[in-house]
Amino acid sequence: MTNIIKKQTGAAFRIKKGQRLKVTDPEGQQVSDMVLFNAEDTREKISSGKTLDFEESILISRGNFLWSNRSRKMMEILEDTNGRNDFLLAPCSPETFQIMYNNPHYHPSCFENLYTNLSQYDIAPDDIPTAFNIFMNVQFDKNGKLSVDPPLSKPGDFVLFEAKMDLIVALTACSAEDSNNGSFKPILYEVMD
């Protein structure tokens, strides 16, 4: 069954070890932030620092694993038709729009969409780590300067993950203008045995 995450919203759900998760960008140029928690003990969670360390790469794609703060494998990336994901930048939050966009008004954010959907699992805002930013196109130069460019994903591009433990997964359809080339679109996901 394909589930739709409407533009600028999110979802959270459980998947079992061995199940696969397919995250699809149906219209192209749309980012999805993903965080993972051990379903049996949510103090264990996805870790950018551990993943970049064990995978020895800033770019994480097919063949790489996503690791937890307890140095255990949470997911493997089986397929990645786009091939560009970010694991450097935190989910956009209300402060992102205040500080980086100079926008003092309310703005939907991945951070809000993650914590509101994760509250059913007793996961608090402060518990949310740096997300794995699927389809996000963060470029870096040799001096480390970062730029957020339009996603390279085309309609129908997807990333296929396999769970290596029972997981709580949260996903968003990202709410930040600069990350999605200025327009907001849905994200699709499917859980398969």
Place this chain on the structure above:
Amino acid sequence: MTNIIKKQTGAAFRIKKGQRLKVTDPEGQQVSDMVLFNAEDTREKISSGKTLDFEESILISRGNFLWSNRSRKMMEILEDTNGRNDFLLAPCSPETFQIMYNNPHYHPSCFENLYTNLSQYDIAPDDIPTAFNIFMNVQFDKNGKLSVDPPLSKPGDFVLFEAKMDLIVALTACSAEDSNNGSFKPILYEVMD
């Protein structure tokens, strides 16, 4: 007063908003991992994702701020005589040596030295985020491939920070062979009004 962190150990202490912290590599080629917590509410802590996002750079040095998971400034870097620090990789942990060094035996680690020193503040191992790795020389190529090279720091190199809120600070003299060119040395720190 200059405090000595002996090789392969750590320390934790409080500093007040406005105080400065000087971290010195007395012998050269020695990394120090640093984590920060809001002294009033330790659920607020240093965030690599927020820092790289707001500072728009992988490399963090003089003039940059270290940001919290609540999007607030924790420290400013006033001086950095070496100029190379890492904010990508997690602190070395027992699993680092098992998985990356293929060493099944006990090995001291920054992770252990952080959590044992932070336990006095009721901060648990799972609460420790990706550290700011002072003097650590992580190189990346245009494809995102990471390598841990010998530190570029010379004897006496230091980084000077200013606290932007009351903080609990933990520091180590890093225990990983590859990060310190194969030998373990002390780290010095000084808190100044």
